[in-house]
Amino acid sequence: xxxxxxxxxxxxxxxxxxxxxxxxxxxxxxxxxxxxxxxxxxxxxxxxxxxxxxxxxxxxxxxxxxxxxxxxxxxxxxxxxxxxxxxxxxxxxxxxxxxxxxxxxxxxxxxxxxxxxxxxxxxxxxxxxxxxxxxxxxxxxxxxxxxxxxxxxxxxxxxxxxxxxxxxxxxxxxxxxxxxxxxxxxxxxxxxxxxxxxxxxxxxxxxxxxxxxxxxxxxxxxxxxxxxxxxxxxxxxxxxxxxxxxxxxxxxxxxxxxxxxxxxxxxxxxxxxxxxxxxxxxxxxxxxxxxxxxxxx
Numbered sequence: 381x382x383x384x385x386x387x388x389x390x391x392x393x394x395x396x397x398x399x400x401x402x403x404x405x406x407x408x409x410x411x412x413x414x415x416x417x418x419x420x421x422x423x424x425x426x427x428x429x430x431x432x433x434x435x436x437x438x439x440x441x442x443x444x445x446x447x448x449x450x451x452x453x454x455x456x457x458x459x460x461x462x463x464x465x466x467x468x469x470x471x472x473x474x475x476x477x478x479x480x481x482x483x484x485x486x487x488x489x490x491x492x493x494x495x496x497x498x499x500x501x502x503x504x505x506x507x508x509x510x511x512x513x514x515x516x517x518x519x520x521x522x523x524x525x526x527x528x529x530x531x532x533x534x535x536x537x538x539x540x541x542x543x544x545x546x547x548x549x550x551x552x553x554x555x556x557x558x559x560x561x562x563x564x565x566x567x568x569x570x571x572x573x574x575x576x577x578x579x580x581x582x583x584x585x586x587x588x589x590x591x592x593x594x595x596x597x598x599x600x601x602x603x604x605x606x607x608x609x610x611x612x613x614x615x616x617x618x619x620x621x622x623x624x625x626x627x628x629x630x631x632x633x634x635x636x637x638x639x640x641x642x643x644x645x646x647x648x649x650x651x652x653x654x655x656x657x658x659x660x661x662x663x664x665x666x667x668x669x670x671x672x673x674x675x676x677x
Contacts, residue, residue: 414466421462429458448515449508449533496549497534503550504533512553513560520559521552561632566599566623569636573643574615576653581608581616584652588620591642597635599623614655 433454437447508531513519517528519538526540536553538546561567575584585606592604602623610617620643624635647654 413469417466417469418459418462421458421465424462425455425458429454448531449504452533496551500534500550503554504531504536506554507531507536507550508533512558513563517560518562519553520561521548521556524548566602566625567632568602568621568623569632570619570621571636571640572609572617572619573647574610574612574617574654575647576655577616579616579652581618583650584618584647587646587650587652588618588643591639591646592620592622595635595639595642597624598639599625 430451433451437450507513513528515528515531519525519528524538524540524546526538526544526546528536529539529545530537534550536548536550538548540546573584573588575581585608588606589604592598593600598604599622604620604622607619607621608616609619620639622635622639624632644654
């Protein structure tokens with residue numbers, strides 16, 4: 381009944397437009413039907429399906445890392461379904477069959493031409509499932525670093541700490557080492573303080589630990605520690621190991637800077653020096669006046 385009514389309505393519209401459009405009437409009606417159905421599918425997604433999916437994601441507790449690719453997949457499926465229905469309703473079945481034949485013949489060529497796209501798509505799926513990093517994480521790779529702003533099925537966009545936007549192909553982030561300093565709840569920081577060979581190592585170690593214990597940004601558990609790690613040309617290296625909680629890059633930089641400044645101030649108060657690089661020049665033979673090397677004095 382509904383199909384007959386729809387067909388009757390289409391014929392009625394065509395009859396109304398025929399005096400104005402003549403032989404183009406059929407084409408115009410089919411195009412209008414196609415356009416109306418595609419627009420209806422778009423509006424259905426925006427007003428019904430997208431809000432419904434949002435509520436479902438909230439109920440499942442999905443974060444932004446998982447939401448973005450799922451939202452894009454749903455939008456694509458709805459649009460694809462709308463276009464397919466629109467082709468059928470507009471009477472373009474013959475066109476669909478021709479399109480399927482052409483698509484089958486071109487699949488091999490497209491596969492070769494889109495190798496990089498497919499590779500990035502597969503890498504994007506791995507990033508989504510393995511979750512080596514999430515939106516908002518600070519990551520480092522191949523000498524670059526920044527905060528992840530968007531993860532799509534082809535590229536990942538990272539905002540550097542100089543406010544530059546990097547668009548990184550996904551396969552780059554799955555085929556190489558990516559460091560995610562904020563993946564866990566805590567982060568250990570290390571810093572080497574160089575003191576003079578004549579200074580008291582035990583006293584300097586105590587100061588380093590005491591200043592760490594005074595800082596609100598540094599955790600008491602795990603406790604701060606110090607290890608003698610270097611006997612360099614001009615200094616003794618004491619490596620401080622401290623932990624901070626729930627780190628971001630801003631927290632990491634500020635906590636380390638404040639801590640190092642506090643230790644430097646205590647070293648100055650206690651008379652512990654941080655030496656400049658030094659070199660000692662010695663010779664095997666007795667010193668000879670340069671004037672004796674030759675020539676007139």
